[in-house]
Amino acid sequence: MGLVIDIPAIVANWKALAAKAPGAGAAAVVKADAYGLGAARVAPALYDAGTRDFFVALAGEGREIRPLLPDDARIFVLSGHMEGEDLAGLIPLLNSPEQFFRDRALRPGGAFGIQVDSGMNRLGFEPGEWAAVRAEALAAGPQLIMSHLACADEPDHPANAQQLAAFRAMTDGCGVPRSLAATGGILLGPDYHFDLVRPGIGLYGGEPFLDAQPVVTLALPVIQTREVRPGESVGYGYSWTAERPARIATLAAGYADGLARALAREGKLTLWAGEHAVPVVGRISMDLITADVTGLPFVPEALEILNARQGVDAVAALSGTIGYEILTSLGRRYARTYR
Numbered sequence: 001m002g003l004v005i006d007i008p009a010i011v012a013n014w015k016a017l018a019a020k021a022p023g024a025g026a027a028a029v030v031k032a033d034a035y036g037l038g039a040a041r042v043a044p045a046l047y048d049a050g051t052r053d054f055f056v057a058l059a060g061e062g063r064e065i066r067p068l069l070p071d072d073a074r075i076f077v078l079s080g081h082m083e084g085e086d087l088a089g090l091i092p093l094l095n096s097p098e099q100f101f102r103d104r105a106l107r108p109g110g111a112f113g114i115q116v117d118s119g120m121n122r123l124g125f126e127p128g129e130w131a132a133v134r135a136e137a138l139a140a141g142p143q144l145i146m147s148h149l150a151c152a153d154e155p156d157h158p159a160n161a162q163q164l165a166a167f168r169a170m171t172d173g174c175g176v177p178r179s180l181a182a183t184g185g186i187l188l189g190p191d192y193h194f195d196l197v198r199p200g201i202g203l204y205g206g207e208p209f210l211d212a213q214p215v216v217t218l219a220l221p222v223i224q225t226r227e228v229r230p231g232e233s234v235g236y237g238y239s240w241t242a243e244r245p246a247r248i249a250t251l252a253a254g255y256a257d258g259l260a261r262a263l264a265r266e267g268k269l270t271l272w273a274g275e276h277a278v279p280v281v282g283r284i285s286m287d288l289i290t291a292d293v294t295g296l297p298f299v300p301e302a303l304e305i306l307n308a309r310q311g312v313d314a315v316a317a318l319s320g321t322i323g324y325e326i327l328t329s330l331g332r333r334y335a336r337t338y339r
């Protein structure tokens, strides 16, 4: 019952993605608390499996896992050196001339990396900025030069080759280890792998890594069941009305637990009791979901919303989002078990 997170499956996914980029090292992206699944559990397990390089979004996330990892683990901070940040034990990926000069003034000799913008226009040095600082930055000995692909989950998108060419133009001849590919980039093939790949979502069982082992099972406890007569309605707005005698189960989770109200908007959200599919009926409330369990030969103690049959991407599609958002929204209220 509750949220069960399969750490061996995360490790297996890391190994499978690393094996797809045999010429490169494989890092692990553990930002946003390892996509909501618990960086304090995920990062040490991946270290034990051989991961030495970790990426977080914010320095605060890095500070949380630093004490849990041995000294030879490198923790890269994607937001770089923001004003006032304590970066002890962390490696900022400097994103602009401003960040570079701030970092060198405040942390002379401190380990750093460089992020360049190869076209996504989100983070990183623009080509002109990089050209102006490049000699000085390289002289200071960066650990890594990286960039990020905007369309890697669409293999035929022309931006992939354009970003690859732009990244090469900015970094060829630098003599510094390079990194371009996240999960999608790994699947684009060896041209994109360089020295280090940075999988995130693929570790946690999400697309575009279709061979991923499922990582998350989420079973929602049933609080009570009731019989409703034809013509009776269920939930806010009376949006569902029974056309036949029905048994309704009320489950302890809702949009405050990351199960967005929009998931039920078209009446297509399904829960599972073993092999049996159970439709959600009525609206999703803040803390409660109602399901029509009339067809079940037994009264369930819990119903699953995420399992090997119904992964995060299938659920995400119902509310027009992506698996990343489902995972990172799961919230703190579930009973969590780590396998």
Ligand SMILES: *Cc1c(COP(=O)(O)O)cnc(C)c1O
Binding pocket: 029, 031, 078, 147, 148, 181, 182, 183, 184, 198, 199, 200, 201, 202
């Ligand atoms: C989030 C992120 C990743 C991981 O991306 P996935 O698509 O989850 O594999 C890698 N690099 C950067 C810069 C990121 O922001």
